[in-house]
Every structure is written in structure tokens, then in C-alpha cells.
Amino acid sequence: MRQTFLGVFGIVLFLALWEVVGRTQVLGISWPPLSDVLDMLAAPDRRALFQRALGATLESTALGYLWGASAGLILAAVAHLLPALRRGSDRLAAVLNSVPSIALGPIFLVLLTRESTPAAVSSIHVFFIVFVSVSSGLQRATPAHRDLFAVLGADRLKRFGRLEMPAALPSLVSGLRLAWPAALIGAIIGEWFGAPRGIGILIINAMQNFQIVLLWCAVLLAVGASLFFYGLLTLLERAAYARFG
Amino acid sequence: MEETKRPLLLRLVEDYWGILLLLIAWQAWVVINRFNPIVMPTPTAVLHDLVSHPGVYLDNVAITLAIAVFGLVMGMLVGTGLAVAAWFSPIASGLLNPLTVLFSSVPVVALIPVIARLLGYDTSTVLAIVVIITFFPSFVFASSGLRQPPPGSEDLFRVLGSSRLDLLRRLALPAAMPNLAIAFKLASAHAILAAMVAEFLMGTTGLGYLFAKTKSDFQTEQAFGASLVATVISAAAFLAAGWVEKKVRERYS
Numbered sequence: 001m002r003q004t005f006l007g008v009f010g011i012v013l014f015l016a017l018w019e020v021v022g023r024t025q026v027l028g029i030s031w032p033p034l035s036d037v038l039d040m041l042a043a044p045d046r047r048a049l050f051q052r053a054l055g056a057t058l059e060s061t062a063l064g065y066l067w068g069a070s071a072g073l074i075l076a077a078v079a080h081l082l083p084a085l086r087r088g089s090d091r092l093a094a095v096l097n098s099v100p101s102i103a104l105g106p107i108f109l110v111l112l113t114r115e116s117t118p119a120a121v122s123s124i125h126v127f128f129i130v131f132v133s134v135s136s137g138l139q140r141a142t143p144a145h146r147d148l149f150a151v152l153g154a155d156r157l158k159r160f161g162r163l164e165m166p167a168a169l170p171s172l173v174s175g176l177r178l179a180w181p182a183a184l185i186g187a188i189i190g191e192w193f194g195a196p197r198g199i200g201i202l203i204i205n206a207m208q209n210f211q212i213v214l215l216w217c218a219v220l221l222a223v224g225a226s227l228f229f230y231g232l233l234t235l236l237e238r239a240a241y242a243r244f245g
Numbered sequence: 246m247e248e249t250k251r252p253l254l255l256r257l258v259e260d261y262w263g264i265l266l267l268l269i270a271w272q273a274w275v276v277i278n279r280f281n282p283i284v285m286p287t288p289t290a291v292l293h294d295l296v297s298h299p300g301v302y303l304d305n306v307a308i309t310l311a312i313a314v315f316g317l318v319m320g321m322l323v324g325t326g327l328a329v330a331a332w333f334s335p336i337a338s339g340l341l342n343p344l345t346v347l348f349s350s351v352p353v354v355a356l357i358p359v360i361a362r363l364l365g366y367d368t369s370t371v372l373a374i375v376v377i378i379t380f381f382p383s384f385v386f387a388s389s390g391l392r393q394p395p396p397g398s399e400d401l402f403r404v405l406g407s408s409r410l411d412l413l414r415r416l417a418l419p420a421a422m423p424n425l426a427i428a429f430k431l432a433s434a435h436a437i438l439a440a441m442v443a444e445f446l447m448g449t450t451g452l453g454y455l456f457a458k459t460k461s462d463f464q465t466e467q468a469f470g471a472s473l474v475a476t477v478i479s480a481a482a483f484l485a486a487g488w489v490e491k492k493v494r495e496r497y498s
Contacts, residue, residue: 006339014344030362084259092263098479100438102445102456103472106465110285185352189442199355207358207446215358222355230350 030212037216054221057199060118060187068126076134097128105193114194122186129179137171138164166244173240177233181226286466294466302474309451313436316375324383332391349381361447371443378439379432386428390421419497426493430486437479
């Protein structure tokens with residue numbers, strides 16, 4: 001109770017501080033008061049712009065999230081079933097994750113279209129997180145359970161489907177939760193390489209044209225989109241741990 | 246050891262089949278489509294550029310690496326320091342905890358333009374961005390680690406009459422080490438990539454700037470060379486940090 005109160009108070013304090021710093025302009029004009037940013041976010045004449053940008057970014061993020069999560073899940077499952085491939089797939093995943101996102105943009109631009117580059121960059125981020133979490137989750141089944149399945153005559157695939165996959169579910173869901181902000185970052189960076197619209201475009205344009213309040217609006221939109229789905233996934237994670245943890 | 250018994254070739258294929266496949270596919274894709282090297286160079290052309298202009302790469306690697314390492318150390322120090330301060334004061338930790346959890350799920354790349362506007366477009370801003378990005382994981386992981394000493398051990402320390410400072414030094418900090426190692430692993434891979442994105446956006450110096458500049462000058466081979474170097478460094482940092490994490494876990498838990 002006390003912790004909740006303190007936590008809420010901390011957030012309110014932060015927002016109030018933001019407003020005061022903006023009003024008094026201690027940090028210069030680059031730090032606008034929160035109320036100005038919220039005013040612009042709510043302004044009717046900007047609504048269409050924000051909706052288009054947010055819609056485009058969310059669509060790319062969701063697509064990339066889906067591709068990346070599927071690829072990570074499949075590669076982790078294959079590497080688990082065929083141990084000879086395991087070491088190589090670990091290294092492939094680590095290297096893919098180490099490619100700078102700004103380099104992925106131009107590659108996907110040639111490989112795909114301008115419109116699907118954000119989703120592709122985002123899918124690489126998601127792929128790694130899901131791959132790592134599923135790989136470690138698949139090893140969570142206890143030896144006793146494995147022995148039981150062996151004694152009862154379950155083959156490799158049955159053991160995988162009925163024992164190891166369910167045991168890996170909590171890790172998968174944790175991975176999915178952590179992957180969302182990463183997916184959003186991927187989509188935003190991907191948009192810098194010629195996407196027609198999106199939060200990333202809004203951020204770059206506002207930054208280059210010195211539209212400070214607009215820049216903060218775009219950042220707030222990105223933060224909001226991140227936190228909203230992150231919160232939803234946290235709830236899903238709790239449910240998964242309660243059932244399979 | 247079985248490791249050394251496997252023939253070298255088999256070991257290479259087993260460990261690196263994915264990466265080899267990727268490189269072969271890249272080479273084949275460019276050759277078959279007959280891409281102009283300005284659009285998409287082959288991996289061999291990129292490698293050739295790397296070997297023939299080592300100076301350009303080395304200078305920029307040195308800058309980016311220095312910023313990443315220095316920023317990582319500062320970020321971890323500030324994060325751990327604040328976590329310790331919050332450990333001393335329940336009020337401070339109550340105020341800070343939800344905020345940092347909130348911030349750690351924020352897409353940090355979106356904040357780079359804002360930080361750049363606030364601090365100006367130069368190298369110290371790149372450093373600040375790396376510090377901020379590595380701060381969050383270290384604060385979050387250090388705070389939770391400080392609060393998870395083995396059950397009962399805190400009572401023992403209290404019964405034996407140790408001060409709060411002793412408790413911190415001999416119990417809470419060692420208990421937080423494995424968590425800090427995880428934070429280190431997460432942050433070290435991100436430090437270089439974050440520095441690169443910042444350099445790319447602000448056009449100052451370093452690998453990210455080299456990438457942006459060569460890309461717009463149509464020296465695509467060099468742009469990909471810069472990315473290749475960054476990939477290798479970042480993957481090496483990730484592997485090295487994983488090794489450190491394992492050692493710390495063995496030592497402290």
C-alpha cells in the first residue's frame with residue numbers, strides 16, 4: 001500500500017518536475033512544458049497526422065513481431081530437436097542480433113520494399129529475444145519428467161509436444177513481453193530508410209525542422225505505444241506463470 | 246576433452262553453419278541479381294575494402310569503442326550507485342522504482358533525438374546517450390539483486406550487530422553480483438549499437454558517422470564494412486560479457 005502510494009507519488013513528482021522545467025526554461029527551449037506537449041497531442045488539427053503515423057508504426061511493429069517471434073520459435077524448436085544444429089544456431093542468432101539496426105535498413109531496402117523495411121528490421125530484434133528465451137525454456141523440463149515420458153514409451157516428438165513445449169511456455173511469454181519495446185525500436189529505425197509515414201518519420205522530421213513540441217509528441221506516442229502493449233503482455237505473462245510456471 | 250577431439254573442419258561447420266550459410270546466400274544473391282556495387286556489394290568486396298583501408302576503420306572503431314566502453318562503465322556505476330542509495334532509503338526506492346521500470350520499457354532510440362536537442366550535436370552527447378541507455382538495466386537489476394540476499398542471512402547479520410554499511414558491503418552487494426552481471430551482458434551489446442545510432446543521427450564521428458557518410462557518398466562497400474566491423478565487435482562483446490556473467494555466477498552463487 002505504502003509502496004503503491006510512493007510509486008504513484010514518484011511518477012506525479014516526475015511529471016510535475018517536467019512541467020516546471022519546461023515553464024521556467026532552465027534547460028532551454030528544447031524542453032517544453034508537459035502541458036504544451038499534451039495540448040498539441042490533443043489538438044484536433046493534428047489528430048489525422050498522429051493517427052496515420054501511429055497506425056503505420058503499429059502495423060509494422062505487429063508484422064515484425066509476428067515474423068520474428070515465429071522465426072525465433074521455429075529455429076529454437078529445430079535446434080532443440082536436432083542437437084547437431086544447436087551451437088551453430090546460437091552463434092547465428094548472436095551475430096544477427098549484433099548487426100547494427102542502421103545497417104539492416106539498407107539491406108532490407110534492397111531485399112524488400114520501402115513499406116516492409118520497418119517490419120523486417122523489427123523482426124530481427126524480436127527473433128533474437130524469442131529465440132534465446134525459448135531455447136532456455138525448452139531445457140526447463142526436469143530429468144524426472146523426461147524419464148517418466150521415456151518409460152511410458154513416448155517418442156522424441158511426443159515428449160517435445162507434451163512436455164518440453166508446455167514447460168517452455170512461461171519463458172516464451174517473458175520473451176514476448178521483452179520483445180515488444182525492441183520490436184517498436186526496430187520499426188522506428190526501419191522507417192528512417194524511406195518509409196512513407198510513421199512515428200520514426202515524424203521524429204526525424206521534427207528533429208531536423210526544430211519542431212520541438214512535435215518531436216516530444218512523437219516521442220510520447222512511441223512511449224505510450226510501448227508501455228500499453230508491454231503492460232498487456234505483462235498480464236499475459238502472469239497468467240502463463242500461474243498456469244504453467 | 247571431447248572439444249579438442251572433433252576435427253577442425255567439422256567443428257567449424259557445427260559452430261558456424263548458420264553464419265557461413267548467411268554469407269554464401271549474400272554472395273550468391275548479389276551475383277545472381279547482378280546488383281550494382283553501389284546498391285549492394287558482395288561480402289568479398291566488403292572484405293576487400295576492409296583490408297585495403299584499415300586506417301579509416303581503425304580510427305572510427307577507436308572512437309566508437311572508447312565512447313561505448315566509457316559510457317558503459319559510467320552508466321553501470323551511476324545505476325549501481327543509485328540502486329545502493331535507494332537501498333539505504335526505502336522512501337527513495339519507493340519513489341524511483343516504478344519510474345525506472347517505466348523507463349526501462351521505453352523505446353530508448355526514440356529518446357535519442359530529444360537528448361541530442363537538449364545537449365547539442367557533439368560527441369559528449371553520444372556518450373550521454375550510452376550512459377543513459379546502460380543506466381536503466383543496471384539500476385533495475387542492481388535494485389532487485391540488493392533486495393534478494395539468501396533467506397535468513399539478513400537476520401544473522403543483524404543479530405551479530407553489523408551496521409547497515411557492513412550489511413551492504415558483506416551481504417547485499419555480493420548478493421547483487423549475479424544480477425549486475427546480467428545487466429552488464431545486456432548493456433554491453435547495446436552500448437556499441439546505441440553509440441552507432443547516435444553517431445548516425447548526429448553526424449559527429451565514429452562508426453555510425455562513417456556509415457552515414459559513406460552511404461550518402463555511395464561508397465556502399467565502406468558503409469557495409471563499417472557495419473561488419475560493428476557486428477563483429479558487438480558479437481564479441483556479447484560473448485565476452487556472457488563469459489563474465491558465467492564466472493560471476495559461479496563465484497557468487
